[in-house]
Amino acid sequence: MMDVILHRILPSLRCDLDRPGDGLFIVGNYGTGKSHLMAWITAIAEYPDLLERVTHPAVIEGLKPIAGKFKVVRQETGATEKNLRDIILEDLEKHLNEMGVAYHFPSMEKASNNKDLLIEMMREFQKVFPGYGLLVAMDELLDYLRGRKDQQLALDLNFLRELGEACEISPFRFIAGIQESLFDSPRFQFAADSIRRVKARFEQVRIVREDMAYVVSRRLLAKTELQKQRIRKHLEKFTALYMAMAEHLDEYIDLYPIHPSYLEIFERVTVVEKRDLLKALSRQMESKLDIEVPANETGLLSFDEYWAILNEDPSYRSVPEIREVQEKTKVLQDRVKTAPNMRDYRTAAMRMIAALAVHRLTLTDLYAPVGLTPGELRDQLCLYLPIPEDDADFLLTTVESVLREISRAVNGQFISRNTENDQYYLDLKKDIDYDSLIEQRTQSLDAEQLNRYFFDMLARGLELNESTYVPGFRIWPRELPWTGQGMTRRGYIFLGATNERSTAQPERDFYLHFLSPYGEEKVELSQKPDEIFFWISQKNTDFDLTMRLYAGAKEMSAISSGSNKEQYERKADQARIILNNWLRDNLTRVISIQYKGIQVSVPEALAQFHLNIRDLSLRDQVFRLASAFLGERFKEQYPHYPKFNGFEFTMETMSQAAEAAIRAIVGIAVTRPAQIVLDGLDLAHMENGQLVFTTETSLYVQSIHDRLFKLPEEKVINRSDLIQGARDAERDTQFGLEPEWFMVVLVALVRQGEISLNLPGIRIDSSNLDEAGRVGLPMLMRFNAVSRPKPIPEQSLRAVFEGLDLNADLISDAKSHELAISQLKFAVDQELNRIVILLDNLREGPRYWRESLLEPLELQQQRKEITDYKNFLSSLQTLNSPGKLRNFALGQGEVRHELHSRKKAQEINHLFEVVGALATTLDYIYQAEITLPADDPWQAESARVRTEHIGLLRSSTSVQGNGLLARLKGSLANLQDAYIQRYLELHRKARLDSTQDAEKKRITGDTRWGQLRTLSGVDFLNRVELQKLEERLTDLKSCPSLTAADLRSRPFCGSCGFVPRTNAITSSAGEQLQQVSNDFGQLYLKWVNGLRENLKSDSSRANLAMIADKERKEITSFIDTGMLPERMTDRFISALRDTLQGLEKVAIEGADLLLALTRPGMPCTSDEFENRFRAFLRPILEGKDPTKIRIQIDW
Structure with missing residues (x-):
């Protein structure tokens, strides 16, 4: 409580802290002291002398900041329909008037919000009570809110929010007592948003048991x-x-x-x-x-x-x-x-x-x-x-x-x-003592009743939940796993009598008996190898007592109804669970087993068969033991039964797996169960992701094949000769295969072309094998006979194999047909891929050096022939099983005709290969052609080689020759070498060598460049002349390291990108460099002499006298010697401009001057020429002092 007061209540009430205040909810059930706590807090807040009555030192210190610092208004709600705002504000207004604070709260209809009213009220309050806060305390708030309708409650919660907001920004405080957390009450969940906003502005304090x-x-x-x-x-x-x-x-x-x-x-x-x-x-x-x-x-x-x-x-x-x-x-x-x-x-x-x-x-x-x-x-x-x-x-x-x-x-x-x-x-x-009544009923139970309820309990433990197989007999059909075979065997479980075997029909593979635990009757147990007996040899007191309680509860349930029956059933279920758990946990100690006249205990059986039944259910424990005993019997009965590794098939999943195997045989999807079935029947296995059929090694296939082919060709084998047995217990006559597995073998034989399958209304052979996947397993199992198919067209197929360069002897040996199909499929797929690519290439035909090598009509004819050959290859793809070889319908002549197009396709393909082999070198020649000028001598040689090559490629005789490709490659290589030499020659002329590059660097480093760039700031000097000279020097590129080897991979210089076709060469780069050097010296002299002459004018001499001493001396020295200062400063240039002040530069476009002199007509006399010149200058120089004009012509 001390922590709550000091750290939750007081910080919310204090007005002297930087943090905003809060509204306060005191939460506590009736009688927990909630109202007392509120009274105590408000009393100390109003009367500081009460602080002396507090006994806890820490609480005394904590209360001092609020003691006597508030005027308190105490309120309580009752049975009223007034809204919360009017209850609080009307009562508050009355108390304020009693305190001498005149303030009136307007009605809800006239007020836009209440927070501003409360703040305004507090300003009036503090005028009367400066430094005081106002504390309003209300009890039993939650009872009032519970009685409000939804819309009214929403208004009340919004008002509470405004009270909380007023507490945050003024010395107004509101404290309320509630019976449970307002924020957690399900009554107010519909107003969750309003509750959340209230919660953000109120502190909640709970009174807990420790406080009580x-x-x-x-x-x-x-x-x-x-x-x-x-x-x-x-x-x-x-x-x-x-x-x-x-x-x-x-x-x-x-x-x-x-x-x-x-x-x-x-x-x-x-x-x-x-x-x-x-x-x-x-x-x-x-x-x-x-x-x-x-x-x-x-x-x-x-x-x-x-x-x-x-x-x-x-x-x-x-x-x-x-x-x-x-x-x-x-x-x-x-x-x-x-x-x-x-x-x-x-x-x-x-x-x-x-x-x-x-x-x-x-x-x-x-x-x-x-x-x-x-x-x-x-x-x-x-x-x-x-x-x-x-x-x-x-x-x-x-x-x-x-x-x-x-x-x-x-x-x-x-x-x-x-x-x-x-x-x-x-x-x-x-109100009924069920246990006592059950206990009384147990006293009158006889052995027969106990046995009946024991078997009732045991049936649930063995998960025998459905009705019995034969009405009136405790017999259930079940399947046992055949260990190591991946398959179950069907049989019966008998609970009780041992003489009821003949009642269960049809006969199955095993009979599992549980003997009665009660009664003294001795029975003679059969020694047949398909029967096994279990019984409880050791019962303890707890088991017997619980068994009797189970029987008693079931007996009482049988004569009761309604809720009483439910109670007895619940107690029976409890006892049954205990009994089943006891049997499961104690099976190794209390159960005995007899098989073929020999009695053993469970531990002896576990040791004999190396079994572990720990953590198994009661059912699985019994089934695991029975399966171990009967495994040898199953092997004797079915010595050649297939073994399915990696899966445990049941009679239910067997049909699904057989369906999957048949779909795999007909070429649909190969699932994991299908693989296991086909492998177990020795029909096929997976190899490199493909299903490889091995029917020639299958014992089941060989048996049917031998029986059929011993008969005359027109004879069939009827279904009754292959499958016999009672309904729902059929097996094949030789190996004991279920009809589902047997149909997988038959469909595999159909695929191989070894048999045809006769069904009602349909005959399935290798030509319509997909029907086997479509009609479904139940329909297939209704077949009435199997017959021999038509013979294979051996000579036609040998022609196909020979034409595709395959071993034709594979066709002559039936055992090699699977390999023949595999090789044919691979060869056809490869050939088709080549033909499809070839047909795509033939849309435009083979092209060489930007020219088609086939005429349009020839190209069309070639496409037609090769398309026909493609269709022939596609027809061979249907020969995807040995059985379908028998369906091949073409004769030897037709096969040879179709294969004739193969040679034509190979010729055209060879042409594409030749052109493709030259593509890289030819691409180089294409780029070389656009790199050199069109009139270059090399271009003529290139045109000659092109004409020669196209002629050779259009000649079929040349194309088939072995030396054509080498000849074309050699010719292109010579042309490439000639290009490289020509390009190097032009490159040396257009670029500076290392010596010339050094000379360029020397010229570029001449200090006079800097002097001229600085002087270009003087107005009457023509800076364009300098710029053009610099551009000429810059355009001279150096590239001294290019070699012939560099041009092998690309037809132009990778360093400088020189392209002769776009860079015309009038003079060598060395000559151009020498000319730039000469022009540079002349420009320097021109600018220096021009400056000196202009500085010697009368106006310039007058201006020079007004220049500072240092700069005047430098300019005078320049005029006298013609030598510019080594360091051209901005002050020197500025002095030059000041000296030359008054001189005016007039720039004339050279083209304008030339036009003015020549437009009237040429030739002309000297006087006419002079007059034209003066007439051109007159408007330009009008109003200017001729002595101060300096004319500059821009060319």
Whole structure:
């Protein structure tokens, strides 16, 4: 409670902190002190002198910031339909007027929001009470909100949110008491958004059981230190008897004589108000004041004492839950009072019953099978019984005995034990003692009845849940796994009589018997190799007792109805589970087995067959043992039965697996079960992801093949000669195969072309094999005969194989047909791939050096022939099984005609290969052609070679020759070498070598370049001349390292990218470099001399006199010597401009001048030329001083 006050309540109420305040909810059930806590808080907030009455130092310090700092308005809701806003604000307005604060809250219809009103009210409040806060406290808020309709509640919750917001930004505080968490109540979940917004602005404080315990220990049961010492000394005598008392001894001392569990259980009682706790404790304490603390008991009062208080108050009988518990508890207590065998433990028994009654009222479901264990009753009641030694376990055993005696005294009525958790509880619906009635019924059961119910129980354990196979007989058909074969065998399970074998028809592969465990009758057991017997050779008392309870419960269920029948069935199920678990867990100890006249125990059988049946169900244990005994019998009966590795087929999954195998045979999908079946029947196996058929080695195939081919060609084998047996028990006559497996063998033979399968209305052979996958297994099993197919067209097929360069002898040997099919498929697939690519290439035909090698009509004819050949190859793809070889319809002549096109295809393909082999070199020549100028001598040589090559490729004789490709390659190589030499020659002319590159660097590094660039800032100097000269120098590229080897992979220089066709060469790069050097020297002299002449003009000399001394000296020196300063500074250039100030540069476009001089006509006289020149200059120089004009012509 201290933590709650200091860290939850006070921070929300304080107004002197930086953090915003909060609204406050005090949550606690009725009687927990919620209203008292609110009264205490508000009293200290209003009256600071009350702080002296607080006893806890830390709480005193924590309360100081709020003590006396508030004016308090206390409110409480009742039965009213007014909205929450009007209840709070009307009452608040009345109290404010009494305090002298004049403020009126407008009605809800006139107010846009309430937060602003509250803040405005607080400003008026603080004018009267500066430095004070206003605290509004309201109790019983949740009861009011529960009575509100949904729309009204939404308005109330929004108002609460506004109250919380006002607390955040003003010294206004609101505190309310509620019975449960407003935020967690399911009643308000429809308004979850509004609740969430309220929650964000309110702090919630709960009063928990520990707070109640604190109040009880400090107020009602306050003790001196001397009293605590005496209590400790007294309780320490009993700590060894009760769990956790020693660890929580301080809590026991603080609450003494109240047991801590009293408060815990009372907190969970749902039908009484918590305010009654303190009344009850006060009343009980008053009755104990004059009683001495017992020396041989703890003297603690526990929650069982509260049962007397509930019985004394007649008002509680109006509560249905309490009334029902009281009635059943009274029956129990009355019976215990008069039971003779309860004399020594009657007081403890009455306390246990009272405790169970109180505990029943803590549950929301009075009928739930939840209670208290004997250990919890011992510790929570501090039961003390007369026992020879003080031992907790001994005391617990005694408590358990008392509980059993209570149950016995009332014949099991109204008290039950949950066997799963050992909890005892009041069973309010248990007005019939089912256990007692069952026990009585067990006394009259005879051996026949016990055997009947034993087999009923055993049938459930063996999972024999369906009806019996033969009405009136305990016989069930079942399958046993045939270990190592991947298949089950069918048989019967008999429970009881051993002479009922003939009743189960048709005959099966095994008969498994369970013998009766009760009765003295001796039976003679059969020694047949297909029968095995199990029986219980050792029954113990627990098994026999539980078996009788199961039988008794089933007997009582048979004569009962409604809920009573359900109770008996539930108890029978419980007993059955125990019996089945006992049989499963004790099978190795109590079961005996007899097979072929020899009796063995289960451990002997496990050792004999190296079995492990641990952790298996009862059914699987029995089946595993039976399968081990009968395995040898199955081998003798079916010596050549297939073995399916990697799967365990049953009769149910056998059909699905056979269907999958047939689909695989006809070429649909190869599933894992299909692979296992085909491998087990030795028909096929997987190899490199492909199904490889091996029927020639299959024992089952060979048998049918031999029988059929011994007959005349026109004869057939009827179904009755192949499969015989009763309905649902058919097998093939030679190996005992089920019809499903046998059909897989027959379909494989159809695929191989060895047989035809005659069905009602349809005949399936290799030509329509896919029908076998379409009609389904049930239809296939209705076949009526198998016959021999038509013979294979051997000569035509040999022609096909020879034409495709395959071994034709494979056709002559039937055993090699599978290999022949495989090789034919591979060859046809390869050939088709080549032909498809060839036809695609023939859309445009073979092209060489940008020219087609075939004429349009020739190309069309070639495409037609090769398309016909492709169609022939596609027809060969249908020969995908040995059986389909018999369906080949073409004669030898037709085959040879079709294969003639193969040669033409090979010729054209060879042409494409030749052209393709030259493609890389030819691509190089294409690029070379666009790199050199069109009039270059090399281009003429290239055109000659092109004409020669196209002529050779168009000649069929040349194409088929072995040396054509080498000849073409050599010719192209010579042409490439010639190109490389020509390109190197042009490259050397267009690029600077290493010596010339050094000369370029020397010219570029000349200091005069810098001087000219600096001087270009002077207006009357023509900077364009300098720029053009620099561009010429820059355009001269150096590339001295190119070699012939560099040009082998690309037809141009990779370093400089020189392309002769786009870079015309008028003079060599070296000559151009020399010309730039000469022009540079001339430009330098031109600019220097021009500057000197202009600086010598009268105006310039006058301006020079006004220049600073240093710059004037430099300019004068330049005029006299013609030498520019080594370091051309900005001040020097500026001085030059100032000196030349007044001179005006007139720039004239050279083209304009030339046009003006020549437009009137040429030739002309000197006078006409002079007049034209003057006429051109006149408008340009008009208004300018001729002495200051400097003309510049831009060419």
